[in-house]
Amino acid sequence: MLFKDIIRKKRDGGELTDDEIQIFVDGLATESLPAEQVSSLAMAICLNSMSFDEAAILTSKMALSGTVLDWNAEALDGPVVDKHSTGGVGDKVSFLLAPIAAACGCYVPMISGRGLGHTGGTTDKIESIPGYNAMPDFETFRRVVKEVGCAVIGQTPELAPADRRLYAIRDVTGTVESVPLITASILSKKIAAGLGGLVMDVKVGTGAFMTTIERARELSTSIINTAANLGVRTHTLITDMNEVLGTTAGNALEIEESVLFLRNQQRETRLNEVVMGLCAEMLLVGGIEEDRDAAARMCDEAVTSGHAAEVFDRMVNALGGPADFVADYSQYLARAPVVRQVHATGTVTAMNTRAVGGAIIELGGGRHVVGEKLDLSVGFSNIAPIGTELDGETPLAVIHAASEDAAAAAEKHLLEAVSLGDKAPPATPVIHEILTG
Numbered sequence: 099m100l101f102k103d104i105i106r107k108k109r110d111g112g113e114l115t116d117d118e119i120q121i122f123v124d125g126l127a128t129e130s131l132p133a134e135q136v137s138s139l140a141m142a143i144c145l146n147s148m149s150f151d152e153a154a155i156l157t158s159k160m161a162l163s164g165t166v167l168d169w170n171a172e173a174l175d176g177p178v179v180d181k182h183s184t185g186g187v188g189d190k191v192s193f194l195l196a197p198i199a200a201a202c203g204c205y206v207p208m209i210s211g212r213g214l215g216h217t218g219g220t221t222d223k224i225e226s227i228p229g230y231n232a233m234p235d236f237e238t239f240r241r242v243v244k245e246v247g248c249a250v251i252g253q254t255p256e257l258a259p260a261d262r263r264l265y266a267i268r269d270v271t272g273t274v275e276s277v278p279l280i281t282a283s284i285l286s287k288k289i290a291a292g293l294g295g296l297v298m299d300v301k302v303g304t305g306a307f308m309t310t311i312e313r314a315r316e317l318s319t320s321i322i323n324t325a326a327n328l329g330v331r332t333h334t335l336i337t338d339m340n341e342v343l344g345t346t347a348g349n350a351l352e353i354e355e356s357v358l359f360l361r362n363q364q365r366e367t368r369l370n371e372v373v374m375g376l377c378a379e380m381l382l383v384g385g386i387e388e389d390r391d392a393a394a395r396m397c398d399e400a401v402t403s404g405h406a407a408e409v410f411d412r413m414v415n416a417l418g419g420p421a422d423f424v425a426d427y428s429q430y431l432a433r434a435p436v437v438r439q440v441h442a443t444g445t446v447t448a449m450n451t452r453a454v455g456g457a458i459i460e461l462g463g464g465r466h467v468v469g470e471k472l473d474l475s476v477g478f479s480n481i482a483p484i485g486t487e488l489d490g491e492t493p494l495a496v497i498h499a500a501s502e503d504a505a506a507a508a509e510k511h512l513l514e515a516v517s518l519g520d521k522a523p524p525a526t527p528v529i530h531e532i533l534t535g
């Protein structure tokens with residue numbers, strides 16, 4: 099069968115067969131399909147979608163395109179659970195949640211992605227820590243999860259290799275925003291990681307791939323049902339992405355904010371709510387707690403006691419990073435040579451968060467083409483949340499850039515991305531809905 103006939107079938111709205119999907123997945127995993135054919139089919143799927151059955155077949159074949167981990171042999175004394183986000187701007191939840199959940203008794207083998215479209219990637223961010231090996235061999239990954247309780251790594255060539263290739267091509271071809279492609283991408287990695295339970299953070303808003311609550315619900319339902327079909331219990335939180343999450347956006351800057359959170363020094367309200375909400379849900383899915391409020395208290399205690407920070411330090415060190423990272427992060431993280439404040443007048447009323455993500459790519463913190471090397475030091479810090487009244491003192495944000503020209507361009511992009519008015523808009527919830535299937 100010619101692959102172009104499969105593309106034509108999907109282009110014309112047809113339903114792909116098991117065999118046709120297998121050809122696609124094999125071609126991705128062996129890298130024998132050229133990028134132009136992969137991106138054409140991805141675009142046809144984006145435009146014409148897939149049935150539930152097609153998406154389920156794609157998901158399981160992508161999961162089986164590489165090694166599938168089995169934790170039974172490790173005789174772990176707690177549940178193997180994870181969380182995954184559909185992607186946002188300033189989303190540093192994984193660095194907090196993995197050690198907090200581990201401190202509460204979960205095992206979290208977190209296989210994360212690189213930047214996708216306008217969103218930053220967990221794998222890129224964690225690589226801001228010097229020495230940290232985000233691509234360890236399986237033995238190391240297993241050992242760290244078993245001994246420390248969590249390991250945040252990237253997608254190694256053995257795990258769901260079909261997704262690895264498709265993800266990199268979707269990143270630069272405008273083919274991210276598709277419910278079946280996102281479902282298959284996320285769940286293939288999670289099934290390959292051998293999870294017993296999953297919590298999904300489905301983002302909605304101007305910085306999310308799903309910009310309306312209806313689309314976020316559609317994606318949540320697709321993920322919950324497909325995961326159930328494949329034996330993974332999944333709960334979903336639909337969370338707000340109408341503004342940057344936390345106060346920073348950019349790789350090393352987000353790691354710094356995460357450390358300050360784990361040290362219980364700076365816990366921005368919306369970020370804290372999302373982290374505690376997702377983490378509590380992980381304890382429910384994993385059967386560690388039955389009551390949501392009690393689970394949230396347990397997660398909070400893991401931070402205030404310093405236990406989660408200790409777990410994070412042990413994970414960093416076990417994966418090749420410094421032993422004293424939490425205490426001494428500032429001596430390790432890359433710093434941009436140009437750091438300057440952006441000022442404006444008025445009250446922040448709205449944010450085109452996707453455009454803020456785009457500005458980070460332009461600064462060098464995200465990719466234009468597959469495989470591009472990133473400048474991990476750049477981005478924004480001190481980002482004023484919606485509702486902030488800006489005065490001469492309070493900046494809209496602080497830019498971290500490689501040059502004065504790059505900083506000037508970022509300032510222009512940021513000012514275009516933010517709406518200013520006379521008064522703060524009504525506050526909106528950060529957790530919109532919890533779906534348990």
Ligand code: URA
Nearest residue numbers: 184185211280283284
């Ligand atoms: N995260 C993923 O791993 N894949 C997607 O397609 C979107 C978010």
